[in-house]
Amino acid sequence: MAEIEREAMEYDVVIVGAGPAGLSAAIRLKQLDAECNVVVLEKGSEVGAHILSGAVLDPCGLDKLIPDWKAKGAPLNVPVKEDNFYALGEAGKIRLPNFIMPPLMNNHGNYIVSMGNVCRWMAEQAEELGVEIFPGMACSEIVYGENGEVKGVVAGEFGKNADGSHGDGYEPGMELHGKYVFFSEGVRGSLSKQVIAKYNLDADCDVPKFGLGMKEIWEIDPEKHNEGEVTHTMGWPLGTKNTGGTFIYHLENNQVYVGMIVDLNYKNPHLYPYMEFQRFKHHPMVSKLLEGGKRVAYGARAVTKGGIQSIPKSAFPGGALLGCSAGLVNLPRIKGNHNAMLSGIAAAEAAIEAIKADRRGDVLEGYDDELRTGAVGKDLKKVRNVAPLNGRYGLLGGLAIGGFDMWCNTFGFSLLGTLKHGKSDAEATEPASQHKVIDYPKPDGKLSFDRLTNVAFSFTNHEESQPAHLTLKDASIPVDVNLPKFGGPSARYCPAGVYEFVGEGAEQKFQINFQNCVHCKTCDIKDPSQNIVWTTPQGGDGPNYPNM
Structure with missing residues (x-):
C-alpha cells in the first residue's frame, strides 16, 4: 500500500488525552509561557466522555495548579x-x-x-488560556523523527472499512508535531505501550x-x-x-x-x-x-495498582508518560487523580525549561526525577508494599502486615524495604482444572443487572463498519488454548460482554463484539496468553459517560 500523505501541524507540545494529567500539563504550560503553542487531543466525543473514577479527590494537585479553583467554580461541591x-x-x-x-x-x-465534570471544567480553564482542545480525535500512530525521537502523532483518521481498506469517505487524519509529546492516555494506553516497548522504559521496574x-x-x-x-x-x-x-x-x-x-x-x-x-x-x-x-x-x-516500583521510566526522547499511563494510583487510598495532576504539572515545567533552552526532542530527565522523588514519589513510597503483600498473603495477611507497614512509613521507615510483585496479572491466572466453578445468582433486574443491560447505561457506541479495535495476535489461541486450559476467561473478565464462545464442540468459535467495549483495557491485561491487543477505535467512539 502506498504511503499515506498527511498534512502536518506544528506545536510546541502535543498532549494525547484530556484527563486530569493532560489538562494539568496544558494549563501549566500556558501559565509558564502564554506563547507556548499547546494542543490536547481527546479520543472521546467530548472532554469527560471517557473519564471514569471513584472519585474522592485529594485537592492537593488542584491547589498547586489553580489555587483559586473555588472562586473559579470548580465542581468540587461535596x-x-x-x-x-x-x-x-x-x-x-x-x-x-x-x-x-x-x-x-x-x-x-x-x-x-465526578472526575468527568472536573475535567470538563479544567478544559474550560485551559481554553481560556489559549490551549487548543480537539475531542473526537483518536491518536492512532506515533510519528518518529530522524534521530528516533517521538516527533508527533497521527490523529483523526476516519472511514476505514472493516477489513482495514479505505472506504469512500476515508479521511487520512493529520500529523501533529511537537517539540515534546505527552502521553496521558490513562491505563494501558495503546501508544504508551508502544513507547514503553520501543525505548525499553520498563527495563528497571517491577511488573x-x-x-x-x-x-x-x-x-x-x-x-x-x-x-x-x-x-x-x-x-x-x-x-x-x-x-x-x-x-x-x-x-x-x-x-x-x-x-x-x-x-x-x-x-x-x-x-x-x-x-x-x-x-x-x-x-x-x-x-x-x-x-x-x-x-x-x-x-x-x-x-x-503496582505502585512506585512498577513505574517505568517516564521520560523518553521527545516526550513523557503522565498520570495512569505511568501508573500513579495510590492503592490503599484508591486515589490517583491528585498524582495525575501533579505529574502533568511536573512534565510541563520540565518541557518549558527545555524549550526555553532551545532543546527539542531530548529526554526530560528532570521530569522523571521529580516524579520519583517529589510529591508523587513520596505519596506512593509510603504504600509501596500494600499490593505485593495482598498478592502474597491475601486479604487478611495483606491487611495486617500492610497496615503495619503503612504505619511504619508514616514515621519514615519500613522493616520490609520494597517488595516485588512477582508474576504479572496474566501470569497469575491458573488452569481451570485447579479451581471450582463459581455459581453466581441470576441478576434480579432491580438491584443487579446483566452485562448487556448495564452496558446500555454507559451510552457506548461504535461505528460497526470500522475495523475492530480489539485484535488477536493468534486467532487460534482463544479456542485451542484459552478455552480448554483456562475455561475461556475472556467471557467473564470483560465487564461489557465483548467476548463470547459460540457454537458447540468442533464448531465452537470465538466472537468479539467490539461494539460493546467500554475501553477498560482489562482484556489487554488479564488474557492469560497475552493474545488480545486493545487499540483506539476511530475518534468519538466508545462510552459517553455523563458525570462519572
Missing part, C-alpha cells in the same frame, strides 16, 4: 464529612474503627466529585499490576441519602483469597456512586468480576440503601 470502613461477611458487617487506619487513609479535606474498577450511579430515596458520606468495604463477596474492595460515595442530588475494584491478580479463571460486583449490591447493608432507587449510569475501567 466535602467528605464521614469516613466508614467495614469488613463484610455474607450477611453482616464489622465496622473498623478509624483510629486504627494510617493517617494517609483519612479523607478529611477531600471531596466527592505493572492492575485492578478492574466497575461503577454505577444510583438515585436513592432522599431519606437514605447522607451527602458527604464515604464508605469502603472489603471481604465479601470476594472473600479472603481474592483481593479488592468496594466503595459507596454519597454525592449531591440524592445520588450515590456504588463501585467495586477487583484486583486482576486472581488465580481462579472462573471468577467473574462483573457478577461479584452485582452480588455485592445484595448485601443487606447495600440493598437497604439502594432499594426503591434507580441506577442511572454504569461504566468500567482498569486501575493501576
Whole structure:
C-alpha cells in the first residue's frame, strides 16, 4: 500500500488525552509561557466522555495548579464529612474503627466529585488560556523523527472499512508535531505501550499490576441519602483469597456512586468480576440503601495498582508518560487523580525549561526525577508494599502486615524495604482444572443487572463498519488454548460482554463484539496468553459517560 500523505501541524507540545494529567500539563504550560503553542487531543466525543473514577479527590494537585479553583467554580461541591470502613461477611458487617487506619487513609479535606465534570471544567480553564482542545480525535500512530525521537502523532483518521481498506469517505487524519509529546492516555494506553516497548522504559521496574474498577450511579430515596458520606468495604463477596474492595460515595442530588475494584491478580479463571460486583449490591447493608432507587449510569475501567516500583521510566526522547499511563494510583487510598495532576504539572515545567533552552526532542530527565522523588514519589513510597503483600498473603495477611507497614512509613521507615510483585496479572491466572466453578445468582433486574443491560447505561457506541479495535495476535489461541486450559476467561473478565464462545464442540468459535467495549483495557491485561491487543477505535467512539 502506498504511503499515506498527511498534512502536518506544528506545536510546541502535543498532549494525547484530556484527563486530569493532560489538562494539568496544558494549563501549566500556558501559565509558564502564554506563547507556548499547546494542543490536547481527546479520543472521546467530548472532554469527560471517557473519564471514569471513584472519585474522592485529594485537592492537593488542584491547589498547586489553580489555587483559586473555588472562586473559579470548580465542581468540587461535596466535602467528605464521614469516613466508614467495614469488613463484610455474607450477611453482616464489622465496622473498623478509624483510629486504627494510617493517617494517609483519612479523607478529611477531600471531596466527592465526578472526575468527568472536573475535567470538563479544567478544559474550560485551559481554553481560556489559549490551549487548543480537539475531542473526537483518536491518536492512532506515533510519528518518529530522524534521530528516533517521538516527533508527533497521527490523529483523526476516519472511514476505514472493516477489513482495514479505505472506504469512500476515508479521511487520512493529520500529523501533529511537537517539540515534546505527552502521553496521558490513562491505563494501558495503546501508544504508551508502544513507547514503553520501543525505548525499553520498563527495563528497571517491577511488573505493572492492575485492578478492574466497575461503577454505577444510583438515585436513592432522599431519606437514605447522607451527602458527604464515604464508605469502603472489603471481604465479601470476594472473600479472603481474592483481593479488592468496594466503595459507596454519597454525592449531591440524592445520588450515590456504588463501585467495586477487583484486583486482576486472581488465580481462579472462573471468577467473574462483573457478577461479584452485582452480588455485592445484595448485601443487606447495600440493598437497604439502594432499594426503591434507580441506577442511572454504569461504566468500567482498569486501575493501576503496582505502585512506585512498577513505574517505568517516564521520560523518553521527545516526550513523557503522565498520570495512569505511568501508573500513579495510590492503592490503599484508591486515589490517583491528585498524582495525575501533579505529574502533568511536573512534565510541563520540565518541557518549558527545555524549550526555553532551545532543546527539542531530548529526554526530560528532570521530569522523571521529580516524579520519583517529589510529591508523587513520596505519596506512593509510603504504600509501596500494600499490593505485593495482598498478592502474597491475601486479604487478611495483606491487611495486617500492610497496615503495619503503612504505619511504619508514616514515621519514615519500613522493616520490609520494597517488595516485588512477582508474576504479572496474566501470569497469575491458573488452569481451570485447579479451581471450582463459581455459581453466581441470576441478576434480579432491580438491584443487579446483566452485562448487556448495564452496558446500555454507559451510552457506548461504535461505528460497526470500522475495523475492530480489539485484535488477536493468534486467532487460534482463544479456542485451542484459552478455552480448554483456562475455561475461556475472556467471557467473564470483560465487564461489557465483548467476548463470547459460540457454537458447540468442533464448531465452537470465538466472537468479539467490539461494539460493546467500554475501553477498560482489562482484556489487554488479564488474557492469560497475552493474545488480545486493545487499540483506539476511530475518534468519538466508545462510552459517553455523563458525570462519572
